[in-house]
Amino acid sequence: MKPAHVLIAGGGIGGLTAALALLQRGFAVDVFESARAWADIGAGVTLAPNAMRVMQHLGIADQIEATSVEPVRQQVRHWQDGRVLMALDRGTRMRDLYHAPYVYAHRADLHVILVAAVEALGGRLHLSSPVTAVSADTHGAHLTLADGTVATGDLVVGADGLKSVVRLLQEPAPAHFTGHIAFRSLVPVTPELRELADNPGNFIGPGRLAVFYPLRGGTLLNLVFFGRQPGWSDDGWTIPAKRSELETLFAGWCAPVQQLIAAADETNLYKWAINARTPLKSWSIDGRITLLGDAAHAMTPFLGQGASSAIEDALVLARAIDAADTLPEALTRYEAARIARTSMIQKESNDNADRMQGDDADLFGMSKLRNEETLGLFAYDAGTVAV
Numbered sequence: 001m002k003p004a005h006v007l008i009a010g011g012g013i014g015g016l017t018a019a020l021a022l023l024q025r026g027f028a029v030d031v032f033e034s035a036r037a038w039a040d041i042g043a044g045v046t047l048a049p050n051a052m053r054v055m056q057h058l059g060i061a062d063q064i065e066a067t068s069v070e071p072v073r074q075q076v077r078h079w080q081d082g083r084v085l086m087a088l089d090r091g092t093r094m095r096d097l098y099h100a101p102y103v104y105a106h107r108a109d110l111h112v113i114l115v116a117a118v119e120a121l122g123g124r125l126h127l128s129s130p131v132t133a134v135s136a137d138t139h140g141a142h143l144t145l146a147d148g149t150v151a152t153g154d155l156v157v158g159a160d161g162l163k164s165v166v167r168l169l170q171e172p173a174p175a176h177f178t179g180h181i182a183f184r185s186l187v188p189v190t191p192e193l194r195e196l197a198d199n200p201g202n203f204i205g206p207g208r209l210a211v212f213y214p215l216r217g218g219t220l221l222n223l224v225f226f227g228r229q230p231g232w233s234d235d236g237w238t239i240p241a242k243r244s245e246l247e248t249l250f251a252g253w254c255a256p257v258q259q260l261i262a263a264a265d266e267t268n269l270y271k272w273a274i275n276a277r278t279p280l281k282s283w284s285i286d287g288r289i290t291l292l293g294d295a296a297h298a299m300t301p302f303l304g305q306g307a308s309s310a311i312e313d314a315l316v317l318a319r320a321i322d323a324a325d326t327l328p329e330a331l332t333r334y335e336a337a338r339i340a341r342t343s344m345i346q347k348e349s350n351d352n353a354d355r356m357q358g359d360d361a362d363l364f365g366m367s368k369l370r371n372e373e374t375l376g377l378f379a380y381d382a383g384t385v386a387v
């Protein structure tokens with residue numbers, strides 16, 4: 001028995017990519033998204049070659065490339081004097097090695113492309129539809145919405161992010177606070193910021209990290225500042241922040257970092273706690289309910305692989321369902337292909353925070369370098385990996 005009808009909780013990057021991959025294989029798909037509109041999320045996301053290869057398989061890589069920025073290289077710089085500690089070549093080197101680009105995308109642009117592709121194939125997208133409960137029985141998988149409506153299909157995919165309702169069936173506990181906090185802002189690239197926008201990367205130092213990269217043809221600069229603050233308890237992604245908080249956190253850092261902080265617009269400066277999950281042994285229940293993306297494996301952002309992992313999950317899940325004779329078999333194949341890899345990335349992301357925010361930035365990269373490329377993450381092909 002193959003599922004004809006898949007219900008997806010959550011219309012984020014992972015849920016929409018899964019919808020597209022399933023629709024392309026002939027399955028009917030409904031996506032239930034709690035938000036009232038496809039929000040213009042004012043932030044960037046790095047799509048590494050492993051994610052862009054999925055987009056190639058799905059036929060939307062060209063559209064994403066057209067709205068993204070492809071950096072020639074990324075530079076890792078010292079916090080005190082701005083000295084380049086390491087240059088990581090991207091650009092044509094990525095295409096030559098991995099047959100896919102490394103790009104910086106605006107999340108809202110990615111959403112527009114995914115939504116259009118899903119709708120073009122007849123995917124049904126339901127906004128203002130928070131999922132409150134999920135269950136399964138011999139008749140199917142059921143998803144209850146806040147207004148009491150119950151939708152029934154063959155399979156429910158929990159792509160409902162960090163605070164997943166679907167994951168509660170596996171682990172009745174919230175995500176844990178990692179000790180890291182992040183501040184983000186998206187600012188226009190002024191002539192003064194041009195050089196930094198053209199030479200993206202990060203500044204690393206003890207317990208802190210400043211990341212910056214261009215979006216939308218180099219007209220916008222995405223800024224993310226990380227610090228550590230044990231005991232943080234504020235909830236939410238969009239807590240307004242003050243520039244003075246960054247000035248305190250990054251006191252003594254070099255002039256370009258102060259320039260980035262000065263550029264952050266307080267009407268568009270937000271902070272939030274970085275929460276994450278510990279790996280689960282299984283993502284699936286009753287052969288009819290499974291997890292994907294942050295709901296399955298929310299990770300710290302220090303390898304820039306959270307969205308890329310959700311995108312990989314999406315294609316592997318669709319391929320597993322297509323290849324298997326039964327749903328339980330499909331979900332077993334999906335987990336076998338995905339859990340070990342995502343658990344490894346979760347661990348390595350945590351470790352990378354310590355490598356990048358060590359006490360002595362001069363030591364960065366002196367011993368054997370471990371990052372998303374040396375770990376082999378870019379070479380993964382979700383379209384051909386065994387399911």
Ligand SMILES: Cc1cc2nc3c(=O)[nH]c(=O)nc-3n(C[C@H](O)[C@H](O)[C@H](O)COP(=O)(O)OP(=O)(O)OC[C@H]3O[C@@H](n4cnc5c(N)ncnc54)[C@H](O)[C@@H]3O)c2cc1C
Nearest residue numbers: 010012013014034046131160161293294304305306307308
């Ligand atoms: C600072 C920072 C920087 C990052 N940078 C990168 C990067 O450069 N590269 C990268 O690959 N990853 C990055 N990530 C990680 C990435 O953002 C996430 O891993 C990715 O968004 C996960 O996608 P998702 O679809 O699983 O979840 P989400 O994007 O969180 O989507 C979940 C969706 O479900 C909806 N939802 C939630 N609950 C319900 C419900 N009950 N009912 C219905 N809908 C619901 C939400 O509204 C949302 O639309 C970063 C993360 C952070 C914090």
